[in-house]
Every structure is written in C-alpha cells, then in structure tokens.
Amino acid sequence: MTGQTRGKAITDPINRRRFLTAAGGAAATMVLGTACSSTYDIAGGFVTPQSGTGNETIVYWNLLSGGDGSHMQQMEATYQHEHPHITLDSTVLTWGNPYYTKLAMAIRAGSPPDVAIMHLSRLSQFAPAKLLTPLDLGLLAEHGMTPADFTPAAFAKAHYNGRLLAIPLDTHPFVQYYNTKVCRKAGLLDGSGQLPPITGPQALVAALRKLKATGATPAVCDQINDPATPWRLFYTLYSQAGGKVLADNGKQIVLDRALAVRVLTFIDQLAQEGLVNANNDPAGGIALFQNGDVGLYWEGEWNVDIFQTGGLPFSMQPFPAVFGSGVTQADSHSFVIPLQPHHDAQRISNVLTMVRTLLGQSLVWAAGGHIPAWLPTRESKAYAKLKPQSNYESVANHVVYDPPAWYSGSGSNMEEYAGNAIAAVMLGATTPQAAYDELHASLENLSKQPVPV
Amino acid sequence: MSTATLPRTAQPVSRPRRGRLRAGELAGPGFVAPFLIFYALFLILPLVLAVIMSLFNTSLVLPGLGRFVGLHNYGELFSDTYFWQAMWHTVLFTIVSTPVLIVLPLFFAIAVHRLSRGQWFFRLAFFLPYILPSAVIALVWTFMYEPGYGLIDGILHFFGLGAPGWLSSTTLTLYSIVIVTVWWTIGFNFVLFVAGLQDIPRDLYEAAELDGASWWAQVRRITIPMLGRTITLVAVLQVIASLKIFDQVYLITQGGGGPNFGARVALEYIYDYGFTSGRVGYGSAASLVLFVVILVISFAWLALVRRQEKGV
Numbered sequence: 001m002t003g004q005t006r007g008k009a010i011t012d013p014i015n016r017r018r019f020l021t022a023a024g025g026a027a028a029t030m031v032l033g034t035a036c037s038s039t040y041d042i043a044g045g046f047v048t049p050q051s052g053t054g055n056e057t058i059v060y061w062n063l064l065s066g067g068d069g070s071h072m073q074q075m076e077a078t079y080q081h082e083h084p085h086i087t088l089d090s091t092v093l094t095w096g097n098p099y100y101t102k103l104a105m106a107i108r109a110g111s112p113p114d115v116a117i118m119h120l121s122r123l124s125q126f127a128p129a130k131l132l133t134p135l136d137l138g139l140l141a142e143h144g145m146t147p148a149d150f151t152p153a154a155f156a157k158a159h160y161n162g163r164l165l166a167i168p169l170d171t172h173p174f175v176q177y178y179n180t181k182v183c184r185k186a187g188l189l190d191g192s193g194q195l196p197p198i199t200g201p202q203a204l205v206a207a208l209r210k211l212k213a214t215g216a217t218p219a220v221c222d223q224i225n226d227p228a229t230p231w232r233l234f235y236t237l238y239s240q241a242g243g244k245v246l247a248d249n250g251k252q253i254v255l256d257r258a259l260a261v262r263v264l265t266f267i268d269q270l271a272q273e274g275l276v277n278a279n280n281d282p283a284g285g286i287a288l289f290q291n292g293d294v295g296l297y298w299e300g301e302w303n304v305d306i307f308q309t310g311g312l313p314f315s316m317q318p319f320p321a322v323f324g325s326g327v328t329q330a331d332s333h334s335f336v337i338p339l340q341p342h343h344d345a346q347r348i349s350n351v352l353t354m355v356r357t358l359l360g361q362s363l364v365w366a367a368g369g370h371i372p373a374w375l376p377t378r379e380s381k382a383y384a385k386l387k388p389q390s391n392y393e394s395v396a397n398h399v400v401y402d403p404p405a406w407y408s409g410s411g412s413n414m415e416e417y418a419g420n421a422i423a424a425v426m427l428g429a430t431t432p433q434a435a436y437d438e439l440h441a442s443l444e445n446l447s448k449q450p451v452p453v
Numbered sequence: 454m455s456t457a458t459l460p461r462t463a464q465p466v467s468r469p470r471r472g473r474l475r476a477g478e479l480a481g482p483g484f485v486a487p488f489l490i491f492y493a494l495f496l497i498l499p500l501v502l503a504v505i506m507s508l509f510n511t512s513l514v515l516p517g518l519g520r521f522v523g524l525h526n527y528g529e530l531f532s533d534t535y536f537w538q539a540m541w542h543t544v545l546f547t548i549v550s551t552p553v554l555i556v557l558p559l560f561f562a563i564a565v566h567r568l569s570r571g572q573w574f575f576r577l578a579f580f581l582p583y584i585l586p587s588a589v590i591a592l593v594w595t596f597m598y599e600p601g602y603g604l605i606d607g608i609l610h611f612f613g614l615g616a617p618g619w620l621s622s623t624t625l626t627l628y629s630i631v632i633v634t635v636w637w638t639i640g641f642n643f644v645l646f647v648a649g650l651q652d653i654p655r656d657l658y659e660a661a662e663l664d665g666a667s668w669w670a671q672v673r674r675i676t677i678p679m680l681g682r683t684i685t686l687v688a689v690l691q692v693i694a695s696l697k698i699f700d701q702v703y704l705i706t707q708g709g710g711g712p713n714f715g716a717r718v719a720l721e722y723i724y725d726y727g728f729t730s731g732r733v734g735y736g737s738a739a740s741l742v743l744f745v746v747i748l749v750i751s752f753a754w755l756a757l758v759r760r761q762e763k764g765v
Contacts, residue, residue: 098708101729424713453514453731
C-alpha cells in the first residue's frame with residue numbers, strides 16, 4: 001500500500017523525457033531565432049530589423065514609457081519614414097536609477113548605444129566620469145541646430161565645465177493641474193473660466209480652504225514609492241524662497257536651516273489642516289484627480305494626456321509662486337552621444353540628423369505636456385494653440401534644476417533620500433524640525449561618500 | 454514487499470553496481486564538468502573578485518580596480534547607520550516570516566491531507582501563487598494595498614473600519630511585504646509537507662486509532678515526529694530564503710526601500726550603493742558581510758534544529 005502511494009509521487013520517466021525533448025527543442029529554436037535577428041527589443045521581444053547593416057543602424061536608448069513613449073514612437077516612425085536606408089533600433093528601459101546604471105555600464109563595457117535620452121540633471125554624474133562625447137557647435141550647425149534655436153536655460157544646463165554634452169529636447173517642470181468644475185464651485189475662477197495665479201502662502205491656504213469647504217479634496221500630491229515628488233514640491237518652494245542645497249558639485253551641504261524649516265512648516269500646515277492628500281502612490285494620485293472630486297493636483301506636467309483622454313474638465317498653470325519668486329523645479333530630457341569605443345564621423349552625423357528630425361516634431365512631443373526646448377516650435381502659433389500645455393510655457397525661463405552632484409539628478413539617490421525625509425512631513429507624521437535634521441543628515445551621508453566618478 | 458519499501462525516515466541508499474562503476478568513473482566527472490566550469494566562472498570567480506574589490510574603491514563607471522583602500526570600505530560600512538538599519542530589516546523580515554512560513558503550511562498540509570476528496574484542488578490552490586513571477590505578485594499586491602480604492606481598504610471601509618497605510622507607514626510596510634511573501638511562497642513549503650505526510654505509513658494511524666488516540670494525539674505523537682526531517686529541511690531552506698529577501702521589496706517599493714527606508718533590506722542597500730551609486734568596491738564589502746551573516750545564521754540555525762530533532 002505504501003509502495004503504491006510512493007510510486008505515484010515519482011514522475012513518470014517517459015513524461016520527463018518527452019518534456020526535456022520538447023524543452024530542448026524550444027530552447028534551440030529560441031537560440032536560432034536570436035542568431036537570425038540581430039536585436040532584442042525589450043517591449044516587443046525578438047525583432048528582425050527591416051533593412052540595413054553596420055553603420056546604417058542607429059541604436060537609441062530611452063526611458064520613455066506611457067504617453068511619452070507613444071509620442072516618441074510616433075516621432076521615430078516619421079524619421080524612419082524619411083530615412084528608410086537607416087534602421088533606427090530603439091530600446092525602452094525602466095525610468096530612473098536603473099536606466100542610468102545600465103547606460104553607464106554599457107558605455108564602460110564598450111558597447112554603448114549611438115544615442116540616448118538623458119535628463120540634464122544627470123550630466124553631473126556622467127560628465128565627470130567622461131562617459132559622453134562632447135558636441136561641436138560647428139557640427140551641430142551643419143545639421144541645422146544653433147544655440148539660438150534652444151530655450152536658453154536648458155541649453156546652458158546642457159554644458160558641463162564649459163563643454164556642450166547634450167542637445168535639450170524639452171523642459172518639464174512641476175506644475176499645478178486644476179479641476180475647473182471643482183474650482184468654479186469654490187468660486188476660484190475668473191470671468192474667463194481660468195484660475196488666476198495664486199501668489200503667497202496665505203493666498204494658497206485660502207484657496208485650499210475654499211476648495212475644502214465645497215466638500216472636495218482640496219489638493220492631491222503623491223509620495224508613496226515616489227520620493228521624487230516630495231523633493232520637487234520642497235525644492236520648488238525652497239528655491240522660491242531663495243535657498244540653495246548643495247555647493248561645490250555636491251561636496252558641500254549649504255541647506256539653510258531657517259529657510260528649510262519655514263518651507264517644511266508650510267507643508268506641515270497643509271498636512272495638518274487636511275488641505276493636501278499625500279497618502280497616494282503616483283497611480284493613486286492620478287486616479288483621485290481623474291475621479292473628479294479634487295481641486296488641485298501637483299505633479300510634473302507629463303500626465304496631461306491621461307486626463308485629456310479621460311475627458312476630465314481641467315486646466316493647467318505654473319505652480320503657484322508661494323515664497324517670493326515663481327521659480328519651479330524642472331528637468332529636461334536631452335539627447336546625448338555616449339562615449340564611443342571608436343570614433344565614427346558618419347555615425348555621429350547620422351545621429352545628429354536623427355536628433356534634428358525628432359526636434360522638428362517637437363509639437364508631437366509637446367502634446368505630452370513637455371515644453372519644447374526647440375524654439376521654432378515653442379514660439380509657433382500651433383504650440384500657443386495647444387491647450388492646456390502652452391499655459392505654463394513661460395515656466396521654462398524660470399526653472400531650477402537639481403543641484404549638480406554625482407549623487408543628484410532625476411530619480412537619483414539625492415531625490416530618494418531627501419524625498420523620504422520630506423514625505424513624512426507631507427503625511428503629518430513628523431515635525432518640520434525633525435524632518436530638517438533627517439534631510440540634512442541624509443545629504444551629509446551622501447556628500448561624505450567617496451566620489452565614484 | 455511492502456515492508457521492504459517502507460521508508461523509515463526516507464533516506465535513499467544508493468548501492469554502487471559493479472558493472473557500471475568503470476563507465477561511471479569517466480561519465481561522472483564528464484557530466485559534472487559543464488556545471489563545474491559555470492560554477493567556477495559565475496560563482497567562485499565573482500566571489501574572489503568581490504573579496505579583492507572590497508579592498509579597493511572600485512567604481513562602476515571608471516576603468517580598473519581603482520585605488521587600494523585596505524579595510525576602509527568595511528570601516529565605513531560598520532559605521533553607517535543606514536547599513537545596520539537595512540541589515541536589521543533583513544533579520545526582522547526573517548524573524549517574522551520564518552515561523553509563519555513553517556507553521557501555516559504545516560497546518561494546511563495536515564488539514565488537506567485529512568480530506569478524503571478534492572485534495573488536488575487544495576494542493577493546486579496553495580501552490581499556484583508560487584509559480585507566479587515576483588513582478589506579477591508585486592503588481593497585484595500594490596493594487597490591493599492601494600490607499601482608498603484598493604481591494605483591502607475597500608473591504609475595511611465596507612465594514613466601517615479605518616485602514617492603515619499599508620505601504621505608506623514606515624513601520625508597517627515591511628510587514629505588508631511579509632504578508633505578500635507568505636501568500637506567494639506558502640505553496641512551496643506546503644508541497645514539501647504534503648510529500649512528507651505521504652511518506653508516513655498509514656498503519657501507524659490505524660494502530661493509534663485502535664488504541665483510542667485522539668486526532669490531536671495522532672498529530673502530536675505520529676505526524677510531527679515522523680515529519681521531523683521535512684520540518685528541519687523547510688526550516689533551514691526558509692531561513693536562507695528569507696535572508697535573501699530582495700525582489701518583492703524592490704518591486705513593491707519601486708526600488709525606494711519604502712517610506713523613509715522603513716523596508717529597505719540588506720540586499721537593496723547593496724544594490725543602491727553598489728550599482729546606483731556606482732561604488733562597486735563598497736558594495737562588494739557590504740555583500741561579503743551579508744554573505745558571512747547568512748552563513749553564520751544558517752549554520753547556527755541548522756545546528757539548533759538538528760539538536761531539536763534529536764531531542765524529539
């Protein structure tokens with residue numbers, strides 16, 4: 001009897017053999033499949049390039065998913081259509097730290113992409129390690145791009161130690177979305193149905209209280225699994241008050257205690273009065289605002305697509321000038337040419353032509369919310385008509401990028417450490433003083449680490 | 454016949470057969486060689502490299518080993534509160550998850566084993582989550598934990614209960630991930646216990662029943678002692694698996710380690726410093742420390758449960 005029960009538990013050898021044969025066959029097919037096609041596309045699996053070999057291929061890495069991803073694909077398709085003899089091999093990787101880690105490793109391993117998207121705030125990590133190819137203005141001009149064609153703030157940020165290392169594609173600031181229906185109910189809109197600019201802490205608190213009185217959630221911001229957003233909120237307010245965080249490329253912390261505590265106290269007041277609901281992850285913030293019972297939503301402008309598709313009555317404007325000036329935290333997507341193991345002028349020329357073609361379609365890109373860095377588009381009538389995207393166009397001239405350091409920039413350790421400390425205040429879970437201490441200690445921890453670049 | 458195959462505590466004794474021994478002399482090493490090559494290439498060599506790199510300030514983005522810094526990396530590591538915080542989270546996760554992942558599957562296995570019909574359904578039900586990839590688990594549970602409109606909060610609200618911040622509390626996040634892990638991996642231990650239960654001869658229970666032993670007495674006096682080896686195996690495997698915690702935490706917290714690093718575990722610290730910050734030398738030092746800790750805890754634990762097993 002026991003023998004029988006044991007027998008059942010043992011796998012039938014014929015089945016196993018059959019399985020192994022089948023599995024082996026499948027594996028062999030996959031290997032053959034890879035050998036025949038030349039690339040593996042993260043999104044689409046194994047793909048065979050349509051045409052072209054060798055220098056005729058441009059390998060392009062980016063971190064653009066969602067709405068940005070589909071806009072970029074549309075722009076790539078236009079390029080591909082105009083340049084059928086060149087194969088544009090585009091790979092989409094996960095946003096944030098993993099992307100930059102992979103990019104750095106690929107460059108160091110000697111097999112970098114020909115061109116990659118990079119946040120300008122990340123140059124301070126890649127430039128000192130000499131991972132990027134400096135760009136020549138003359139060569140750029142040959143391909144139809146001059147410094148005067150770009151938003152000055154973004155173009156200036158594309159330099160490191162006086163050398164141009166990137167071609168800016170856009171400026172993407174922290175902005176204020178507002179639900180027009182809820183704001184009208186609260187009596188906040190003017191005659192033309194717009195929300196007049198809110199200036200000063202009292203005005204913002206008053207507006208939020210009016211929204212709260214209607215029974216709606218006054219404002220939504222997120223922080224769960226998203227330390228970048230608390231950082232953007234804090235850094236915007238703190239920069240408006242005139243504060244600086246780092247100096248000497250991150251070796252020094254110059255966080256001003258009084259100013260930082262003042263900003264954190266303001267955030268704490270919003271939390272304590274229940275004026276901002278921050279108990280959300282990014283998807284939760286979007287869902288709440290989309291549900292239509294929220295007045296204001298503070299986030300980067302890149303979610304505009306979602307609410308337009310969702311048919312929400314909403315508009316957008318620059319983030320309020322709460323403390324003094326109206327500067328706002330922002331970053332820029334840009335094109336960089338990673339350091340190539342062998343200099344190949346033809347390849348670089350191909351890349352610059354591609355970049356110029358993509359820049360020429362900046363209007364497609366702008367639909368996703370980003371302010372084009374390409375001035376011929378930014379100053380065009382077509383862009384001015386693009387609403388609500390062009391409402392905050394002027395912000396591109398008053399932006400503050402993350403302070404340069406090897407550990408700072410988009411999705412970096414600094415955003416993670418600082419954001420974590422600030423998030424606790426947004427939830428009303430800690431005092432502004434304690435949050436300041438933690439913020440300072442975590443920045444101190446980062447700045448004291450030996451510089452790996 | 455049936456007495457001959459009766460497994461005492463199921464230790465298969467392989468008896469060498471004369472005829473095949475000579476062929477086996479060549480075939481053995483031949484079959485093992487491919488594995489050994491990969492083992493040396495991808496395990497021994499990286500381990501040696503890690504030891505070497507931990508003494509240098511090796512960078513991910515700069516060529517070469519970098520500058521020799523002696524034991525400086527270790528000094529920095531031991532004085533970094535973030536490192537100890539992460540190590541504690543790994544240990545805490547192990548302390549909380551291990552007992553649950555031994556007792557619960559054992560309970561369910563005994564319960565299912567007593568069913569006369571439909572055992573296959575429960576075996577499948579318990580094992581199914583285990584075959585899902587961690588990325589799917591993370592996605593599903595992030596949706597369920599979503600504040601306000603998530604499934605769990607929805608149910609709590611329905612009963613008029615307030616919901617804690619499952620993934621937004623500095624203390625609760627790690628426990629939320631323990632719950633996910635229990636649901637995800639319970640099937641593996643469950644299957645081991647079910648297999649162990651099938652090895653216990655029926656006649657023991659029949660004899661016990663004739664003697665008038667209660668259900669609980671049978672479990673305590675027959676099932677648990679006869680499962681001794683399986684329990685030891687599960688306990689040791691579980692401690693090692695728990696100490697290696699990384700993917701659920703990384704995926705659920707989106708690589709951030711939870712609010713205020715409240716759920717950042719040792720492996721994620723290593724990832725953050727070794728890869729994200731590009732400090733491969735320092736990251737190597739941290740992973741070697743974790744390696745030693747896992748080794749020591751595993752051996753101590755093995756010795757402890759072995760002794761316990763002998764005591765029974």
